[in-house]
Structures are given as C-alpha cells and as structure tokens.
Amino acid sequence: MPSKKVRVVIAKPGLDGHDRGANVVAQGLRDAGMEVIYLGLRVTPEQIAEAAIQEDADVVGLSCLSGAHMTLFPKAVALTKAKSDKDIMFLGGGIIPRKDVAKLKAAGITQTFGPGAPIAEIVSFIKSKFGDEVK
C-alpha cells in the first residue's frame, strides 16, 4: 500500500481572527513534509467535522484565542467522531488556560500547544504517532 504524507486540517472555529499562530504552524508543518489543508477563520464545528472527513485528515489542529475553546473544541471533536471511526489526532492551540487542558483532553483533544511552543515540538508530537508518512 503506497504511503502518503500526513494530512493536517487546520481551522479557527468561532469568531476569533488572530491567525498568526495558525498560519505559522500551517507553514511549519508543510515545511516538515505534511499536507496541510487550511480552512481559515470562522469555521463552525460542523464545517470542521465535514472537512476532516472529506479531506481524509489524520490530524485536526484547532486554534482559538478568544476563550471560546471549551464550547467549540469538544463540539468539533464530537461531531467528527460521530461521522467517522478514523482515529484522528486532535490538537489545540491559542490561549488556553492550564486549568482547561485536562477538560479538553477528556473531550478528545490529544494535546494543546500554547504560546512559545516551538514548531519542532508540534512536528515531533505528530510524528511520534504517524512517523514521517501514513502507511
């Protein structure tokens, strides 16, 4: 079976427009050899779930700096899981208070990466599951 690049969907759910981090991570993951599909801003959890399936995502990265992450991230995870059994890795970033990280993990976010997280750390986290390519 031919192997292919790790496919990452990156999205900003909610109304937050601070996309510097999402853009930089998207570029960084591309440079690390992954296929990145950037959905952009104001994407609803429903749209994220739809895209995750349509794009055959291995990883879904969600970014939110407005404080709405507890409402939006778990919903995006749940809606995606309702559509597919595929073991997608969900990552979160933005401004996420430490006290919320455990709750997000319980809701299906595998890991969060906050301000100051080097791109290499995110890359190596993804590769720890998928390697360089998805078989």
Added chain:
Amino acid sequence: MAQQRERKAQFTTTVDGTGVNREYTPTDLAGPGQDASLAGNFPFTRNIFPAGYRSRLWTMRQYAGFATVEETNKRYKYLYEQGQTGFSVAFHLPTQIGYDSDHPLAAGEVGRVGVAIDSLQDMEELWEGIPLAKVSTSMTINATAPILTAMYVAAAEKQGAEKSQLEGTVQNDLLKEYIARNTYIFGPAPSMRLITDLCIYCGQEMPKWNSISISGYHMREAGATAIQEAAFTLANGIAYVQAMLDRGQSIDSFATRFSFFFAANNNLLEEVAKFRAVRRAWSKIIKERFGSDNPRAQMMRYHVQTDGFTLTEQQPLNNVVRVAIQVLSGVLGGCQSLHACSYDEALALPSEDAVQLSLRTQQIVAYESGVADTVDPLGGSYYVEKLTNEIEKGIFDYIKKIDDIGGAQEAINKGYIQREIRRSAYDYQKAVDAGEQVVVGVNMFATKGESAIEVLEIDETVEKRQVARLRKLKKERDNKKVSQILDEVRKVARSDANIMPVLIEAVKAYATVGEITDAMRDVFGVYKEPGIL
C-alpha cells in the same frame, strides 16, 4: 588596538529588520536633504507640537472591557480613579462582527475579549456615572463602527450632552481587518462607503471626534516588521484619503481628524525611529501627494499600544520589564495617547492589580524618568536619525510597490500585503525556534514550573445573563417601530444617503447590533476571503 570579536556575525534591529552598525557617526548623516526641522514644524519629525509633553502629557488610555456592562463600568471607574485620562472600549467579538449575544455564532464568545454590547440599553449603562461630555473615549470597533458610534451619540444625548461636544476616536479601519485583524463583515466597496459615511458625518456633526484610527498595530501583531507596519499603515491611509476625495470632500475638511495607531515593540530605538519616520512620511504625503498646506492636516496624531505579541506566558513578571521598555519607546517617540499592556495578558484579560501596574508604568515614565521634559530627546542621535531615514525610505519603497499594484485595496485583493506579513511572521518563528531570536524565559533562561499568578476569569453566567437581558429588551421595546426602522436602514443602505442619521434613529428604537447589521447584510452581502495560504 586588538580587534574586538562581536557576539553575532550580523546585527539587525529585529528579525528581517534593518542592519545595525557597530557605531554611528556624523558621516551617517552627511549628504544633502537632511532633516533639520524643529518640533511643530513640517515635516514634524520631532513632534507635531513645539512644546510636546511639556505642555500636555500623552493621554493614558487603557483598552478595557469584559463580561457585561456592569463589570466594565466598574473597571472604567477603577481605571479613572487610578489616574487614566482617557477611556478605551474593548467590545466582545459578537459586537465587533455584528451578532447579538444570543446568535448561534456568539456561543462561548460572550463577554470574553471585551464587553457585550447588544443595544443602546447596554451602551447607556456602560457609561453610568461617567459624563460623556467631559471625557475622551476611543472605541475599537470597525465593521460595526457606524452602529456603535450612533449608540455612543444616543447615550450621550440621553445624558444631556451635545454630539458636538463629544471627544474621542473610533477605529473604523476595514483595510487592516482584511489584512490582519479579521473582524470584517461586508466586502470592500460597502465597507469603504460606511467608513467614509462615518468620517463625513463626524466632520459635520462632531468636530472633536477622530473618525478613523488608521492602524498598524494589528499588522505588527500579525508578524509585520517595523517598516512593513509603518508602510502598510500609510498605504491604507492614502487609500482612505483618496476615498474621501473621491466623495468630493476637501482634504482639509477630514485629514485634520484622521488619526493613527501603532505598536511599541521591543527594539526601543527602532520603535522611536519608526514613530519619527511615520510622522515625517505622512506629513510629506499630505503636503506633496495630496497638496494640502494646512499644518493641522499634515500633523499625524497617533495612539500607541505596547505590543501584546511580545508578552510571554512563561515567567509573566518579565512582561513588566518588556512593557516598561515599550512604554518608554512610545513616549520617546512622541505619541498622543498610550495603552500599556499588563503582565498577565498572555494568559487572560488584565486583572485589577496588573492593570494598575500598567498605569503606574506610564505614570513613572511621565513623572519620574524625565523623558517627557524635553521634546524628542533622542533627536540628534546619529543612530536614531540614520534609522529614521532608513525607515522612511523603506516606507516609500513599499508605497511605490503598492501604488504599482493599484493601491492598498488592490494589493489586499491580490494578497500581496498579507503574504509579506505572513512571511515575516514565519521568519520570526524560525528565528526563535533556531535560538537566533532570544525570548527570555522561553528559549533562553527558561525555568520549570508554572506561574502562580491569579488571572481574571470570565464567569460562566455572563452569557446567560446577557442573553436574558437581551430577550427582556426585545419583549419590552416597540417591535413595530424596530421593524419599520430596519426597513429604513435597508432603504438608506441601498441609496447614496449617509447612513448615520437612520442608524441613530434605529439605535434609539433599541434595534440591536445584530438586527441592524443583518439589515445591512441584506443589502451589502458579506466578504469572501481570497484564499491566500
């Protein structure tokens, strides 16, 4: 004399910034056309006024707002008691993007990044006990600026104030929204109509009001370098001036009330040079490109905010030092108004204690450091003058490129400005990840363990309370009147008439931000982002 080895092979001001020499001397300023102007004289490099802060200190204006009007009114009074001299309103995202607090897209967002304002009732209570005739207020609002300005005017009138007395600023700058800040609603043409309607209205009815705050801060936050921040802001400024001229306005009727907004980043001397360069460049643009000899039109007045992106989650007290240096650069650069971020802002909105320290930072610089006691104290520094010249050149180089593309709007449509900024942002991240750009406490001098500071939390009941309030209002107001006025809004939006008078009527009928915006969406449609990435 033995050769001295240097710490780096190359020194630059910032990542992708200007090169920095070992030493600067009079030779760096040799050559024709050197600027020897004094403060208060064209091209205003040193200051727009001859006496600078000796006459009046900058306005200490802390951007604030969270939860509902009850909490925010309390914070505003606290800030005033602690010595701030101007108000600055942070609205939550639904208000900025034209949704009411009960809209599905507002879920989770209510009261988080600013105060929830759904109607005039909220705006009236926001200012309870604060006389709008006597204060200066800046409102960071863009796509819905006409609606919120109408609410401010209506709230002031209810207090007994005349709109002609009102002092303040509204941001009203959509070009930078498309580029970097992303709270746009409508497309470019309707946005420019609304922006210029508001500017024209203010020019006629509110002579003490700055109808636009042309912003570079957000582009800097998005990753722009100092030169890019300066250049793209002035390019947008040129577009706004042109738009007003295209509407038949004379330059002296509006340029005197155009204002600007820049960041104060970490490199102290580059920031000071940047502020001097934009003042000089803008005055030249107004005089030479647009032909105005009116000094009040040529003078650039601007607000500065210390750069939020530079704040770290790790070792938050380090941010106190960063903000102090950034405040110093804003003051040495001669800004009219300043917001100092708080040390806890990489984690949350400022706590009361943290924002008090932000004000004290401004006050200590103002009253204890001596830098406010003479105009442009760094003027004459070989390095600062040389850097001012270099940044000015960088500004005009970019403006030429943007002119060649067809102007700022076209450059945005083509994604040129966004790509420049994104590249700088990525270069910066790579430099940090490689350790070339040091971030103290993050990639150098890091410590284990988490900070123990207590941060502001927006409590869970805020959304419920605001929604309940909104529902009550909708029951109690004259809904027939609201329906009629919304029809009027659509009618005016479709016509050439200025939108402001009907908006003031609409807000007085307690039509909501969401309802009025929807009426405009019906006419204008919404913006479709060009896919850049």
